[in-house]
Amino acid sequence: MAVYNVMEDIVKGIIADQLDYLHLSCTCPRCQEDILALSLNKVPPTYIVNNSRQPLVKAKYMVNTQDYANTVAAVAQAAAVVSANKRCVTIEK
Amino acid sequence: MAVYNVMEDIVKGIIADQLDYLHLSCTCPRCQEDILALSLNKVPPTYIVNNSRQPLVKAKYMVNTQDYANTVAAVAQAAAVVSANKRCVTIEK
Secondary structure (H helix, E strand, O other): OOOEEHHHHHHHHHHHHHHHHOOOOOOOHHHHHHHHHHHHOOOOOOEEOOHHHHHHHHHHHHHOHHHHHHHHHHHHHHHHHHHHOOOOOOOOO | OOOEEHHHHHHHHHHHHHHHHOOOOOOOHHHHHHHHHHHHOOOOOOEEOOHHHHHHHHHHHHHOHHHHHHHHHHHHHHHHHHHHOOOOOOOOO
């Protein structure tokens, strides 16, 4: 059974767009994955069955500025938590 | 970036276990995927980064009977909705 949470792509896009503004102490792949997982646990999932409808669902989501703003806020909160509690190996001295 | 929603496996397991008790009008793969997607949109996601921790997270979830009961209830509700609104091609006359 294959289902897709459209929020995964949306949050990945926000992390990529906002990376320079999140003031991260580390931007390694592990820290970005931690931010992604933490953010996805804070925003309501949007699962679909038919992946070809993903662009339509994403577009509908993007025009809903309040939902989008809530998601950006969730990413910013997750970034602050991960930045303060890095689990990656590259802990700069 | 690879993250996993542990709830996907948990809900798949519940659908498989409960299939005979959900009184579905159709049990085709498409209807089961619709039930999976609808259920996952109703239960809080549990995303993790490290897939090797999936069994541990699942086990912690299963012992929390209230969360588990809530998830079974979400699956039952989703099954009722899908049963009444089949989107698969095999609509029996």
